[in-house]
Amino acid sequence: MTPAREAPVRVGVFGLLGSGNLGNDGSLEAVLGYLGRRHPEASVDALCGGPEVVAARYRVPATRLHWYRGEYRTASGAGAIAAKGVGKLVDAVRTAAWVRQHDVVIVPGMGVLEATLPLRPWGFPYALFLLCATGRLFGTRVALVSVGAAPIGNRATRALVRWSARLATYRSYRDAPSRDAMRAMGVDTARDEVYPDLAFALPAPPASGPPGPPGHVCLGVMAFHGGDDDRARAEEIHRRYLDGTTRFVRALVADGRPVRLLTGDGADAPVVAAILDAVGSPLVTAAEADSLTDLMAEMATAEAVVATRYHNLVCALKVGTPTLALSYAAKSDALMARMGLGAYCHPAREVDADRLLEQFRALERGSAQLRRTLTERNLVAARSLERQFTDLSASLFPSGDHTHTHTHTVRETP
Structure with a gap:
């Protein structure tokens, strides 16, 4: 039997991935590329919005983020409302069980700390809070990597986002206004860095295709x-x-x-x-x-x-x-x-x-x-993201630490 200290590090990726948003999936692809290059020994799986797509496209085992499949549809009728309510309780148990199986969970990019598009607090903000809270509970390192943030008017959404950020092990933002927004919400961002969006780490397509029509x-x-x-x-x-x-x-x-x-x-x-x-x-x-x-x-x-x-x-x-x-x-x-x-x-x-x-x-x-x-500017962005990946590895993958411990770096104690 392989000794526990030699077991591969268990990495989860989390978010509305495989749900039809190309930007979210591009951020996932960038993180999977980073893991493949720098931590090829890692065992990776996902808790996400579209597990079938993630499993088929990226060959990563995936679990559905929400127990209730109609989570992002407007509930009409007592049955749907009750199912959503039950789903919140079930999701708390499911998320905790998933998180405790991992050494590291990465939230790859995305605007997970913003509400610049219509958003209900008990949808994704609640799911993110469950992730970060159970990560802290079980000693699983949770990293919010090059994420977007913005001022939030709704009090419940703002509270869930603020506590999610506070409970995370590692935070970085894709622009300075995102970091400023979290600071304004009461999060200590003194050690949080700003890096480009993760999609800048994706390889550009080869310039071998036919040119477009004139004036295209x-x-x-x-x-x-x-x-x-x-x-x-x-x-x-x-x-x-x-x-x-x-x-x-x-x-x-x-x-x-x-x-x-x-x-x-x-x-x-x-x-x-x-x-x-x-x-x-x-x-x-x-x-x-x-x-x-x-x-x-x-x-x-x-x-x-x-x-x-x-x-x-x-x-x-x-x-x-x-x-x-x-x-x-x-x-x-x-x-x-x-x-x-x-x-x-x-x-x-x-x-x-x-x-x-x-x-x-x-x-x-x-x-x-x-x-x-x-x-x-693209050359600058690429170099900056390589620095982030080095920092991320140092924060999340301490040498020889492939089992749960409570000695990992915590950026902020709420």
Whole structure:
């Protein structure tokens, strides 16, 4: 029998992974790449939103995050409400049982400490709190790696997020505003670092594909309805966003520009359909992307990208294509500034097609210099993430420690 001290370290990955959001899955892919390179002996499995997808695509054993399969559907009727309530109790037991089987659990990127999109406190924030609380209880190191955070208005959500962060062993953020937001919520961030988004650690697709048609523009769209505090205006915000982006596409088509519509989540498909129907031009087509690598391959052939979803922006910047952000949160503005394109942001809540077109033309005029800037910033991002992986290994994988102990580093005692 292999002695316990020689047993492989048991690593779990946690989050809304395999659920249709390409950005979340890209963050998982980056962490799996890090583990494969630096800790190939580790035994890895997942507690996630889409276990079938994660198991099939990444060959990682996976367990469903929530006992109740309708967790993220609005409960209607006493039966559904009761099932959700029971599910919260069952999930506490299931999460604890899963966590105690691991030495380390990694939450790979994602906006797990924010509510910039509609979010209920007893959904994912509660699940994250269960993870971090049971990690502290059982001595399992929990790492929030290059995560996003933002100010949260809802008191229950804010409390769950704050305690989750406090209970984690390791925290790092994908931008400075995220760290500032957690500090404002009462978390001691003195030893927390800021690194680029994990997707910058993914390999860029090979530059061997055919070039796009002359003037080719990629437009990343989103089923955008505002944030958690915008529920009363959600439909108005969505109509303005859709109308502005549709008018922008019409203007490009009038100039003879081919437009390729991209998404980052299955929920975005109706926006693509609405634009295709409204514009009705063969110059406007839609791509089917199953991963961030697919998105990068599309964007690498474009002359310019305009995008809303955060990881659409990451992909475009990663491949060095001049990019304009339809920004819906501080994370988008921070990302664009970090990559040297801070001047090219446009508010997603107030899309003005004429102003957007002016900004787009300015972006194209500066294209050559922007491509050089992106090449330089991507090198900086890659080096920064390698430093994070070194720090992560030192914090989570002490030499020879492959069993549960209570001697690991705790960044903060609540």
